[in-house]
Amino acid sequence: MVTNQQEQIGTYFLSQAKLTATSPPQTSPESDTDDEPLPTELNTINSSGGFLVVSTDKLSLRYPSVNLHGHDVGAVQSNRPAPAKRLVYYFEMKVVNAGSKGQMSIGFTTDSFKMRRQPGWEANSYGYHGDDGLLYRGQGKGEPFGPTFTMGDVVGGGINYSSQEVFFTKNGVIVGTVYKDMKSQLFPTVAVHSQNEEVTVNFGKEPFLFDIKAYEAQERLKQQSMIEKITLPQDVSYGIVRSYLLHYGYEGTLNVFDMANNNSVPPIAIPQENGFVEQDSMYALNHRKTLRQMIRSGQIDAVFGKLYELYPQIIQDDKSPVCFLLHCQKFIELVRIRELEGAVKYGRVELAKFFGLEEYEELVRECVALLAYEDPSKSPVGYLLGDSQREVVADTVNAMILSTNPNTKDSWSCMHSQLEKLLRQLTACCLERRFLNGDQGETFYLHRMLQSGKMCKH
Known part of the structure; x- marks a missing residue:
């Protein structure tokens, strides 16, 4: 009799197979880059109008007249907010003419910022000002920060999403940083405020004077250094790898692994939850190994025979998810060896049982579609012929046996090894950290992190 646990396991692995059917591995979102629209020019629509003149390329800004009071600032934002799915964002401003008072400034503002004010003078903004070298953040009173800047100087503004800081540079050198206490989108902003002041902006079209690549590399080293300082129990990696091999029934590899480590690594006990200890992972190890090998070699008939002999309760319901996945795999194996007539006959008998059942519809359609192509392996559903599909079925059978x-x-x-639980916890922590930072900072992709060999700061 199928238990509630086995029903949950079958439903879970069926959902994994359906997810693959709707998003095959070659189109996985984790293979996409985090392309965000970047600031490319100054926004002439959202600016302080008559107090500034923007060039036709929308990268130069000039103050043409004499200001009468503090609300006559020529301020302008970039056309797009600073991208947030990255470690660092940075832009630069060059002072072409310091004008009569040298009151240029650079900073970041929100979309609600009053454009007739200097960045930093209003709430929800930061500004580094050239005439006094002060930093302004949300009020008209500045704080000591760095040197003044004038004609010929290149100043820059950046956001470090890892440390949650805004930083500014002058002539390629960091001047200082300030805590970024706002989680909303920020727009790169520049301003001029005295007659004939003129600045040009570089959003990355030209090389920056500040070495932003070296800065990013330094920040990643800081992250890695923090990670390296975290202490772990001695030989914990040995125990985690061993539990993975046990869970998935890799008996041969486990034996070799134990032999290789027998003389140098003492056994280590990993705390298990819900009373599930190593002896339970050893359960039916040889059976699980054998069945996995059969599935990976395409011997589905032999798998059915073995299950009928040893674990009939798993497949007594011929419309259960595990039976469905095994029948699909049998159909796929027939297509693989070009037994198309046999595949058609098998489909009419076995897959026909699942026609009209909503939970199976997508995968049935994908399997049958294999027959429509002269070379199924190069078709949109060719992923079904890959090893990953066999592994899904093997993992399902493995989990079902453990559930007995x-x-x-x-x-x-039964469904996940300790190693996978650990990786899920890592992912959850990184996602939570990004959420707490207002969904700003590098997007965490587990596959990308593992392939690059880099760990995230968490």
Whole structure:
């Protein structure tokens, strides 16, 4: 009789197979780059109008007249906010003419900023000012920050999403940083405020004077240094790898692994939850190994025979998810060896049982579509012929067998190894950290992190 745990396991792996059907591996969102629209020019629409003149290329700004009071600032934002799905954003401003008073400024403002004010003079803004070298953040009173800047100087403004700081540079050198206490989108902003002041802006079209690549590399080293300082229990990696091999039934690899480490690494016990200990991971290890090998070599008939002999309760319901995935795999294997007539006959008998059942519809359609192509391996559904599809089926059978252990109290312990739980926890922590930062900072992709060999700061 199928238990509630086994039903949960079957439903879970069916959902994984359906997810693959709707988003095959070659179109996984984790392979996409985090392309965000970048600021490219000054926004002539949202600016302080008559107090400034913007060049036709929308990268130069000039103050043509004499200001009468503090509300006559020529301020302008970029056409787009600073991108947030990255470690650092940066832009620069060159002072072409310091004008009569040298009151140029650079900073970041929100979309609600009053454009007739200097960045930093209003709430929700930061500004580094040339005439006094002060930093302004949300009020008209500045604080000591850095040197003044004038004609010929290049100043820059950046956002470090990892440290949650805004920083400014002068002539390629960092002047200082300030805590970024706003989670909303920020727009690169520049301003001029005395007659004949003129500045040009570089949003990255030209090389920056400040070495932003070296700065990013330094920030990543800081992250890595913090990670390296975290202490772990001795030989914990050995225990985690061993638990992974046990969970998925890699008996041969496990034996070699134990032999290689027997003389140098003492056994280590990993705390398990819900009473699930290593002895339970050893449950039916040889059976699980054998069935995984059969599935990986395409011997689905032999798998059915073995399950009928040893674990009939798993497949007694011929419309269960595990039976469905096995029948789909049998159909796929027939297509793989070009037994198309046999695949058609098998589909009419076995897959026909699942026609009209909504939960199976997508994968049935994908499997049958293999017959429509002269070379199915190069078709949009060719991923079904890959090893990853066999692994999904093998993992399903493995979990179902583990669920027959009378000591098993939690279906989740059957579905995932301790290593996978650890990686899920890592992902959850990184996503939570980004959420707390207003969904700003580098997007965490586990596959990308593992492939690059880099760890995130968490």
